[in-house]
Amino acid sequence: MKKMEILEGSMAVTLAVKACKPGVISAYPISPNTHIVGALAKMVADGELDSQYVLSDSEFSAASIVYGASAAGVRSYTASSSQGLLLMTEVIYNAAGTRLPMVLTGTNRSISAPISIQVDHQDTLSLRDSGLIQFYVESAQEAYDMHIQAFRIAEDPDILLPVMICMDGWVLTHSYEPVELINQKAIDTFLPPYRPRHYLDPEHPLTFGSYAEDNVMMELKYMIQAAMDRAKGKIGDISSDFHRITGHAGAGLIETYGPEKADIILVGMGSLVGTMREAVDTMRADGISVGLIKVCCYRPFPGEAILGCCRNAEAVAVLDRGSSMGSEGPLSLDVKAALCNLERPHIFSFITGLGGREITTETIQKITEETMEAVKSRRILRGSQWVDLNRSIL
């Protein structure tokens, strides 16, 4: 029986998290995560959700609280955004290093200064090197489905890493969309209670968080990398399981749209992809050979899958909602690395939509035209192109 509801994105996340029955939830308020953490608090207050909800004194403590809960062998969840995610960063590295699974929602918002509460991806992109598995979602439905799968992925004994579902602030967290919910029985079948092999237990005392010298440091770090590599395959297995049990589309590493052999391929993440789909349709109607790749899983980075889709393209245009200052858009760097040593396609990097600046279908068409023009004139655009800068402010 399909159950469709019109839900705010935040509520879709809340219902998914509730259905996953985390034993400990901890959070600190920051816009735009507040609807999520507030709704979970109300569920606990109303006795609808049997969780320990720990009100933290900072995002740093919230992450530390769920880290502690995970070490004690309990499923745990937190959500944050922007500055809050930066404050959590040290703990996220530590959780990955200690191999403690937990699920986090990153409601994307720009980083200060200048302060803004509007969406871009600078906050979550800055966590890319931490050992955190990251998915970027396009819709409330995807946010719902991905949160349920996130717990399975994080807790898989072959992975054991924190997993973050990144969703665009306001655009996804505060918009209402139809969402098809899954019944609790199916979720329980897909996601059994968390039974970790190693946790803090007086009956079997273990030492966590040891001091590592150079004789083991490389190996322990390599094991995180190896878990990330294994995760690529595991995500496929978990995704198939999810689809089989719930009938919903499972997690993918990437998703493609448009013709298989397009000349121009656009690459993007998050809610922006919805606009990109529309722009692709419009341009194809005008006879332009253009398709798109949605990067669903940013870490581990699906380089092989992207390579498989881009071999025949003339050019790839990557749209980043953040920048590695002094270098380029982080997503473009990854795409370039995936496609390195190939004669073609040429890869172009575009930075757009920072601090909530609107990205329209026209923006995307303009980016595509610029890419086509560069290919035609054999011009190599180095670095990132910052789209539609208002030069009078510079």
Place this chain on the structure above:
Amino acid sequence: MIPKTEEQELFAPGHRACPGCGEAIATRWILKATGTNVIVVSPTGCLETFTSPYMFSPWRVPWIHPLFENGAAVASGIEAALRYKGRSDIRVVVIGGDGATFDIGMGALSGMFERGHPVPYICYDNEAYMNTGIQRCSSTPLLASTTTQPSGRRSWGKDRPKKNMPAIAMAHDIDYVATASVSYPKDLYNKVKKGLTMEGPSYIQVHTPCCTGWGFPPEKTVEIGRLAVNTGLAPLFEMEGGELTSVHKIEKKAPVDEYLMAQGRFKHLFQSEEGRKEVAKVQRVAELNIERLGLL
């Protein structure tokens, strides 16, 4: 009854602490008090470093080292998880250094106190950042020389008094606040036991002399600790419900000179007339403690 050494040694020998390390002795006694049904959290510090070289561990109880500034928050999370599992019989205890407690971890500690987790937070106080090479902490006493606030032609060392952490803890209206000293192990043992009986958070600050950082011979640790208590510089007391409920009376009052002269970190005070005059300020700190707490 305090268990005999051979009966319950939960902190195994063979760790890498300096000979004469006060906090190693304190930890051994703390674990005698907690028993086995405990989870210990140690934020970054000497204790973490010397007990956890990968693949070795003297901890015969479950133990976790998270980060420097989050010991209290991680303990809160573990406690919440145990409550969720219906295993509140298992106690969570933090054993953290003064840097992790007085300075960098104070926000998280305040949060844990305010939320009321039933966790005894035990601070081993060696009065500076010893693990990183004897740097000034807000726990460092007045006029002590450290590598980041050294004595010199224009400096007498620490220019501010020691932060009053027990008072800050008490300001959270928590159940129990106590100070202890490694030189009085039975008292330390009893205070940890008492902390474990509380329904809410407790704070126990243990004075743990550090021969390496303070500059005294390793065999003198207990003696130096006792001297600190008898000068009034390290008062031992208990507070419950905001009231002072017990003080350890000074057995034989010692002038602070005796304590200061025995340690390298204060030797600059005894190399000139002006330095000797500065010592009077330390004596005033001791007198104030004696008066406020009724130590005599």
